[in-house]
Amino acid sequence: MEEFNPWWRGAGKLDEDYDIRRWVESPVRWVPPLLHEIMGALKPFSLHFLFGPRQVGKTTLLKLLVRELLGRGWDPRAIFYYSCDMLGDYRELEEVLRGYLRLRSSWGVRSSVILLDEVTYPREWFRAVKSLIDRGLLSSDVVVATGSLSMVARRELEAFPGRRGLGRDFLLTPLSFRDFVGVARSDVPVTSSPSDLLGWLGVLEELLERYLECGGFPRSVVSCLSKGVVDTGFERDLLNSIVFDLNRLRRSEVFAKRVARAIVEKAPNAFSLNSVAREYGLRSHKVVLSYIDLFEKLFLARSLLYVDVSRLVEDVRKERKVHFVDPLLYRVVSRWAGVRQPEEGAVLEAVVAEHIARAYRVGYWRDGFEVDIVVPELGVGFEVKSRDSERLRRVGRVAVYTAALQASGPGTIPLPLLLLYYDRLGDLLGLSPDS
Numbered sequence: 524m525e526e527f528n529p530w531w532r533g534a535g536k537l538d539e540d541y542d543i544r545r546w547v548e549s550p551v552r553w554v555p556p557l558l559h560e561i562m563g564a565l566k567p568f569s570l571h572f573l574f575g576p577r578q579v580g581k582t583t584l585l586k587l588l589v590r591e592l593l594g595r596g597w598d599p600r601a602i603f604y605y606s607c608d609m610l611g612d613y614r615e616l617e618e619v620l621r622g623y624l625r626l627r628s629s630w631g632v633r634s635s636v637i638l639l640d641e642v643t644y645p646r647e648w649f650r651a652v653k654s655l656i657d658r659g660l661l662s663s664d665v666v667v668a669t670g671s672l673s674m675v676a677r678r679e680l681e682a683f684p685g686r687r688g689l690g691r692d693f694l695l696t697p698l699s700f701r702d703f704v705g706v707a708r709s710d711v712p713v714t715s716s717p718s719d720l721l722g723w724l725g726v727l728e729e730l731l732e733r734y735l736e737c738g739g740f741p742r743s744v745v746s747c748l749s750k751g752v753v754d755t756g757f758e759r760d761l762l763n764s765i766v767f768d769l770n771r772l773r774r775s776e777v778f779a780k781r782v783a784r785a786i787v788e789k790a791p792n793a794f795s796l797n798s799v800a801r802e803y804g805l806r807s808h809k810v811v812l813s814y815i816d817l818f819e820k821l822f823l824a825r826s827l828l829y830v831d832v833s834r835l836v837e838d839v840r841k842e843r844k845v846h847f848v849d850p851l852l853y854r855v856v857s858r859w860a861g862v863r864q865p866e867e868g869a870v871l872e873a874v875v876a877e878h879i880a881r882a883y884r885v886g887y888w889r890d891g892f893e894v895d896i897v898v899p900e901l902g903v904g905f906e907v908k909s910r911d912s913e914r915l916r917r918v919g920r921v922a923v924y925t926a927a928l929q930a931s932g933p934g935t936i937p938l939p940l941l942l943l944y945y946d947r948l949g950d951l952l953g954l955s956p957d958s
Contacts, residue, residue, distance in 0.1 A: 524623060527606060530589065530599040537593060542586040550749040553706050553741055555584055557695055562591060565665045567634055568688035570656070572680065573669040575695035576822040576848070577764035578757070580741040581669045582606070584695060585638045588667070592636065600630050604638040610645040617651035624660060634663040643670040649682040656686045666690075694822070697739030697849040699878060700942035704730050707748055717940050717951055727939035728928055735870055738851025753851065762855050768821055774814070781805060782814040784860035786824065786845045787853065791869040791895065793829070793842035793887065815845055823848060825877055827896070830886035832919030835899035837886050844887050846873035872896075872907040875926060875941060879905075882946035894923050901948055905941070924952070 529536040537543055546552060561584075564571060575581050589602055603623050610616050620637070627635060642648050652668070655661050704711050707730055711723055720727070737747035740761065746754035769776050781803040785794070796808035796815075805811055818824035825848055829841030847853055850870050857864045864870075876896050879885050883901065888894040894904035904923040915934025916923050925935045936951070944951040 524603075524605070524619070524626070527604050528599075528602070530593060530602065532599075534593040534599050537590060540586060540589075542583050543590060546583055546587070549745055551706055551745045553698065553702065553744070554587060555580065555695060556702075557693055558584060558587055558591065561588060561667065561693060564689070564691055565636060566689050567663050567665055568656075568661060569665050570652070570661075570683065570687040570690035571665070571667045571693060572690070573667060573693045573695060574822065575669075576697070577768065578740050578742060578761050579695050579697055579822075581695055582640055583741070585640055585667065585669065588636075588638070597636075598632060600627060601632045601635045602638070603627075603635055604640065606640045607648065608641045608644045610648075612646040613648055613650040616642075616645045616648055617654060620651065620655060635665075637661070637664055637666045639666065639668040641670065642668040643679070649679050653682055653686065656683075696822075696881060697851075698741065698744055699739065699881070699945070700731065700734050700874070700939070701945075703734045703737070703739060703744065704943070706744060707733065713943055717944060720940060720943070721937075724937055724939060727937075727943075731928075731939050731942070735850045735867065735874070738849045740849065740851060743851050758851070758855050758858075761851070762859055765821070765823065765859075769817075772817070774817060778805060778810060779814055779817070780860050782811055782818070783856045784862050785811075786815075786818075786847065787857050787860060787862050787865055790846070790853075790865040791844065791872040793827075793844045793889065795842045818845075823852060825880055827876060827880075828886045830888050830897040830899055830921075832888050832894075832897065832904075832921045835902065835920055837899075844876075846876050848877045850874055868907070871938070875905065875907050875938070875945075878942050878945035879948070883948070888918060888921065890918075894918060894921065897921055898948065901952075903948065903952060905936075907938070 525531060529539045561571070573581055585604060589604060592602055593599060605619055607616060610619065652666070698706070701713050704713050704727070708726065711726060712719060733747070737744050737753060742757045743753045746752065746757060766776060769779050785799045785803050796811045799805065799811045800808050815824065815826060819826065825846055827844040827846070828837035828839060829843070830836070831838055847856060853864055853870050872895050876885060879896060879898060883898045886897045886899065888897050888904065895907050897904040902920050902922060904921045905926045906923060908925055908927045926938050926941045927935055928938050940951065
């Protein structure tokens with residue numbers, strides 16, 4: 524335990540931690556905004572879950588949380604971190620937790636923040652946590668557990684009905700374009716109003732091109748900004764982690780690769796599950812749907828359903844679009860599936876769709892022409908283009924804007940601004956949710 528928690532020997536010993544040392548020594552450092560959100564939720568009793576794709580930086584986020592707590596004067600021995608990836612089953616996990624509880628009792632510590640990294644590795648891990656909760660042994664504590672797949676894919680969270688106290692779910696995503704800009708060019712005033720950034724559009728367009736190359740995974744951002752290219756070792760690690768998760772879940776790598784290939788080859792167009800099943804040699808539309816669902820539960824992909832623009836509701840019977848959640852995934856998955864990467868315009872549309880989907884419910888519409896992204900909540904839609912070519916128009920109850928790199932006409936929005944203000948579309952478009 525002491526090896527995982529060097530700060531028990533004094534707050535200054537945190538610098539001996541491998542992840543913190545690597546973060547401090549990195550030429551590019553990023554503090555996820557989610558850190559401050561988690562800090563505000565550390566009230567006992569709570570059982571929090573931190574989700575996210577592999578390689579997105581969940582372990583580093585936990586260590587930065589330790590750093591923040593120590594900086595605010597917390598008792599170092601009231602912070603317990605443990606990486607569970609070497610544990611075999613729930614019995615070993617319970618033994619570790621009980622061991623810490625005995626230690627802290629001998630120190631006179633009554634309340635702790637307990638950080639369980641990769642908690643899903645031990646078989647039936649939830650039995651240990653549930654047992655300690657039911658016996659009141661964690662009633663004065665905050666538990667933060669991380670996992671990337673089985674909590675959701677295996678429905679293991681259902682083991683905790685009424686047992687999470689003030690607990691919440693947190694999702695750590697790859698860096699958004701706004702995060703990327705903040706890391707790459709700290710002089711760009713990304714917190715300013717959209718009008719204040721019009722003079723920065725040339726810089727933002729260049730940064731967007733780099734973002735499409737780098738993606739938003741922290742390691743890829745560091746290598747891309749410091750060396751000019753994404754480290755091929757990271758791309759290999761990212762792919763290996765995806766295949767590892769498929770094997771852990773006992774899912775077919777062959778079927779997963781075929782569905783991934785369909786997503787890449789058909790991007791950015793909508794497709795039917797039946798057509799993919801026939802074209803890619805899969806047994807039925809149910810197999811296709813199950814692997815799309817799996818990619819979503821692994822936080823690798825996102826589906827956009829057809830939106831009825833007259834009623835602003837989705838129609839699950841129609842064709843769907845499926846995007847990968849980060850531009851780097853298109854390069855990694857394309858190599859894995861043995862297909863060419865999609866055109867930059869397709870990746871750009873995926874980036875816009877994923878950004879907006881982090882803040883709003885999104886879909887698409889098509890009838891003669893296509894609205895790439897529809898936001899039913901606001902009654903707006905976007906066509907993503909390299910340059911503006913359309914004026915503002917309406918389809919049903921949806922006002923359709925053109926989002927373009929070279930935007931100048933009425934009803935057009937510069938793509939970099941749309942990505943910077945993806946979670947404040949009302950401010951960007953001069954709308955309110957009720958308009």
